[in-house]
Amino acid sequence: MGDLVEQLVHGLTLGSLYAMVATGLALMFGVVRLVNFAHGEFYMLGGYAFWYAYRVLGLPYPVAGVAAAASTAVFGLAYERTVIRTILARTWHVQLIATLATSITLTNLAIIVFGTQPKEVPTMLSSAIAEVGGVRLSWQRPVVLVAAVVVFAGLEWFVTRTKLGKAMRAMSQNREACAVVGVDVQRVALATFGLSAALAGAAAALVSPLFNIFPDVGALLTLKAFAAVIVGGFGYVKGAIAAAFLIGVAESLAAGYLSYAYKDAIAFVVMVAVLLVRPQGLFGRRIGI
Amino acid sequence: MRALRWSLGGAFLVTVPWIVAAVAPGQQRYILHVLIFTALYGALALSYDLVVGHVGSLSLAHPAFFGIGAYTAALLATEARWPFAAALPAGIAAAGLVALAVGVPMFRLTEHSFAMGTLGFALVAQIVATNWVEFTRGPLCVTGIPKPELGPLRIATLPAFYWMGLSAVGLVGLLYHGLTTFRLGRAFHAVRDNEMLASAASIHPLKYRMLAFVIGGAVAGGVGTLFVSYVGVLCPTELAVSLSVNLLVMLFLGGVGSLRGVLVGAVAFTALPEILRMAPTWRMVIYGLLLLLIVIRAPDGLEGVIRRGSAAWRRPSSGV
Numbered sequence: 230m231g232d233l234v235e236q237l238v239h240g241l242t243l244g245s246l247y248a249m250v251a252t253g254l255a256l257m258f259g260v261v262r263l264v265n266f267a268h269g270e271f272y273m274l275g276g277y278a279f280w281y282a283y284r285v286l287g288l289p290y291p292v293a294g295v296a297a298a299a300s301t302a303v304f305g306l307a308y309e310r311t312v313i314r315t316i317l318a319r320t321w322h323v324q325l326i327a328t329l330a331t332s333i334t335l336t337n338l339a340i341i342v343f344g345t346q347p348k349e350v351p352t353m354l355s356s357a358i359a360e361v362g363g364v365r366l367s368w369q370r371p372v373v374l375v376a377a378v379v380v381f382a383g384l385e386w387f388v389t390r391t392k393l394g395k396a397m398r399a400m401s402q403n404r405e406a407c408a409v410v411g412v413d414v415q416r417v418a419l420a421t422f423g424l425s426a427a428l429a430g431a432a433a434a435l436v437s438p439l440f441n442i443f444p445d446v447g448a449l450l451t452l453k454a455f456a457a458v459i460v461g462g463f464g465y466v467k468g469a470i471a472a473a474f475l476i477g478v479a480e481s482l483a484a485g486y487l488s489y490a491y492k493d494a495i496a497f498v499v500m501v502a503v504l505l506v507r508p509q510g511l512f513g514r515r516i517g518i
Numbered sequence: 519m520r521a522l523r524w525s526l527g528g529a530f531l532v533t534v535p536w537i538v539a540a541v542a543p544g545q546q547r548y549i550l551h552v553l554i555f556t557a558l559y560g561a562l563a564l565s566y567d568l569v570v571g572h573v574g575s576l577s578l579a580h581p582a583f584f585g586i587g588a589y590t591a592a593l594l595a596t597e598a599r600w601p602f603a604a605a606l607p608a609g610i611a612a613a614g615l616v617a618l619a620v621g622v623p624m625f626r627l628t629e630h631s632f633a634m635g636t637l638g639f640a641l642v643a644q645i646v647a648t649n650w651v652e653f654t655r656g657p658l659c660v661t662g663i664p665k666p667e668l669g670p671l672r673i674a675t676l677p678a679f680y681w682m683g684l685s686a687v688g689l690v691g692l693l694y695h696g697l698t699t700f701r702l703g704r705a706f707h708a709v710r711d712n713e714m715l716a717s718a719a720s721i722h723p724l725k726y727r728m729l730a731f732v733i734g735g736a737v738a739g740g741v742g743t744l745f746v747s748y749v750g751v752l753c754p755t756e757l758a759v760s761l762s763v764n765l766l767v768m769l770f771l772g773g774v775g776s777l778r779g780v781l782v783g784a785v786a787f788t789a790l791p792e793i794l795r796m797a798p799t800w801r802m803v804i805y806g807l808l809l810l811l812i813v814i815r816a817p818d819g820l821e822g823v824i825r826r827g828s829a830a831w832r833r834p835s836s837g838v
Binding site: 494 | 574576623626627629630631633634635637638639641642645646648649759760763766770799800802803805806807809810813814817
């Protein structure tokens, strides 16, 4: 029983990670109709930024976490201005290959700069173990869960209450109409990339103390987050979040009870299974934030 | 004129081992080795272009089909002692059948989702090849794969493998030309260019996409079979997703959807590392940047340059 609870908490932690990355992917798709194959690399860069701020500079954990999210956001803005802006008007083939090429370039640059040896960033919380009724957990895990709830509540507030958030939702419904009524569509697109990248960076700061950081961490993560986006109903952010938690829990249970070696295949299996039964995803065909 | 040019070109390619032996006797082995890889890469790139260039489905599952063909042939040849003449068709059939089975759920996805779904399949295939140790020997690799024997013909020397690679790329080129030129080719292009219009003209998009996907996968399996029979060792790293990136660079560097373009791309791509001569990680950085640059600035690749060049050559004064 205690074992099951542990696996469930592990699954929810994983789910928080996938949900934050998948939210960014779904936001981008919703606002500018682009799938960013380099999204996992945002997480990778966020992880290295966090490692640098926490281990090398020795900043306190919350400061290092915010610094990681902020520097990833800056990178997202730069990515939008250089690569994305030149391909937004092109066909999806061009967009896909350009973002895939960015992902390859960033992964291999990271290998050159940081080496293939994984970076470990244990914190006081991640090495402290809480023991409650036979369940042994790192304190970092409840921190991740609480932070995820705060982040998603903040995001909900942002897209429903602020002007920029409302503009994002409007653009996901009709880009032309937004331009007509005077929404600065380029600025909203830029903000979307900054926000999506910041989410990936925040996820990296939260879970890096539990999982190590290595250069090609992004490839599988993009895939799993994208599987969540597809399972949740393409471009529907809340669906993607729910599906991400589903995939995280399924993966953790499979790793604990079936086979650890094949855990990375679970997201894909869930995706294919859902697609065979419901090609439009679990939560319908609605597109919108 | 055209036939003469083709037969002269063909005759030149067949005599390459002797030319190399005469011109660069010290480096014969190395040059032939590069040429064999070029030929096999060319055949693989053509099979990939059937899917990407002609029906417009951006599949990233090609390394998996290559690997399935390779593992089928390697395991049949080492464990069951199958002769090459039986292992090759088995490799082709296995890859084709898996492509059929994978295609059914995958073609429910469109555009990006299809690309991501096929990428997922490729990753799972590599995970299975690495972890199913009892069957594939995992990271220990399948070793001692015998050299191919076709009746009295034993392919064991470098020139023999060169001719094998050349015949492979020639056969795949003929198949590619046949599939993409006539009525079938027009149906492929209709599906690629305008799916809705194609279905209105009773050209069923799924049928043609599936056909190109399965044939492309089967041919990739065949190339995988030839690859292991040449190299003699098969490791799970051969199924890496980076193979898709290499193939995409070849296609876009040369020119998507064109026989000449893809072959030029394969030659240029295999020549590139020889010119660049640097660590593999830097090489991948350069491939990534190159792919990014080509796809943004010159999406028709070298083939576009050749076409514009030959048009200007034929009508020297019309450009002004």
